[in-house]
Amino acid sequence: MGLDPEPAAATRPTGAAIPRPVVYLPLDALAGPVCPRFGGVDESHARLLAESIDALPPIVVQARTYRIIDGMHRLRAVVLAGQFEIAAVLSDEDDDQAYLSAVAANISHGLPLSLADRRAAAARVVARYPEWSDRRVAKAVGLSGKTVGALRRTAAGTEAAVRIGSDGRVRPIDSARGREVARELLSRRPEASLREVASAAGISPATVRDVRDRMNRGDLADDVRPVPDNVRAIKPRTPDEVDCGRLLRNLSHDPSLRYTEVGRTLLRRLLNQPATVTVVEELPPHCLPIVARLTREYASRWADFAEQAERRARVEAA
Structure with a gap:
């Protein structure tokens, strides 16, 4: 007996997934x-x-x-x-x-896996994908996140430094070290933005805000440790460097922009600009040449726009 494919259906709804042959x-x-x-x-x-x-x-x-x-x-x-x-x-x-x-x-569907089967599946998935979050594993095997967490703690194996959730976002397991780094960076540059510190420390901006608030209250004043050598430092802002966050906040509160269509379009485009170039390190190498070409082209267009804006500002001021 050979493999006899069934004849394909004569028609199928537009956009429907193409079924695999039987x-x-x-x-x-x-x-x-x-x-x-x-x-x-x-x-x-x-x-x-x-x-x-x-x-x-x-x-x-x-x-x-x-x-x-x-x-x-x-x-x-x-x-x-x-x-x-x-x-x-x-x-x-x-x-x-x-x-x-x-x-x-x-x-x-069908006859569900037993609890023992699902626990065994969870142990195998955790061993194969240690970086998956408890919730992501739980969703894959039909258990609760707490059950997967308990299985993970009793399993022998290498512990990943991060967790990847079902949404694909990478989150550190232990933010204690990142908090230490954030405290030291904030002590050096109290005016640094939350995103700057978060990017350098490898934690979320919300966590940086909590660290800053605790420092302001004096809760952690004696718990500042030296920054490890492998942590990226925040470059001090020079007097001529633009504080984009402050300027954008000022623009977004300007009624002459907020309440006109042209102004709102400009604000949206400015607010959607990349906040930092450090994401280059996270991009797949094969995409980098195209990304470079696009960003150079966009930068050229913005540069033309800036020159036009400066010329008109000089005319209006004359």
Whole structure:
């Protein structure tokens, strides 16, 4: 028995995802499950499925290994029904992706994974992705964030320095060191903006604000330590350097700009400018040439705009 793809549908709604072709696989070609259950296949559930075998969706199989990502009970139902092949769709996912897909599939439909299965899945995901936040792991395996946190604390392995949440944002696990750096930087340059200090210390602007408020109250006056050598220092502002934050705040409170369409458009464009160039370090290298070309072009346009503004200011002042 070969792989016989089903004919593709004649039409499909515009914008709908293109379905993967369904193939029929011989049962003896299939390997074990990507995500095994501690209790194995539930025979009573498989027998129930066998009674309605014609209505079952195809199973999902990893194309490279023929391991089953989703559908072990449907496979058992086909065996109980005396058939020798099963409808399937093939997935090109690697082992880690296939495992996450298998867990997701088995907590969203069919016979749910047991608590023991989900805890085992959480332990595996934490070991493979130590930088994932507890909530992100919990969402992937169907547990609570507190349960994942408890499992993480009892697991042996390398602890990541940051956590990456479901939103993709990177957050430090322990902000104590960043707070120490922020206190020292604020003691050197009290006038520095929250974002400047936050960028240098690797913490959020809100955390910097809390550190500054505590320093003003004297709560942490005796707890300032030297800044480690590998921490980026904040350059002192020269007398001629523009304080963009202060100037933007002044402009945004000017009624002649706030209450005209041209003024509001200008304010939006000024406020949306990059706050710092330090993000260059975080960009993928292959994007840098294009980013450089675009920013140079935009800088040239702003420079032309600045010259026109200065000329008109001189005319108005004459």
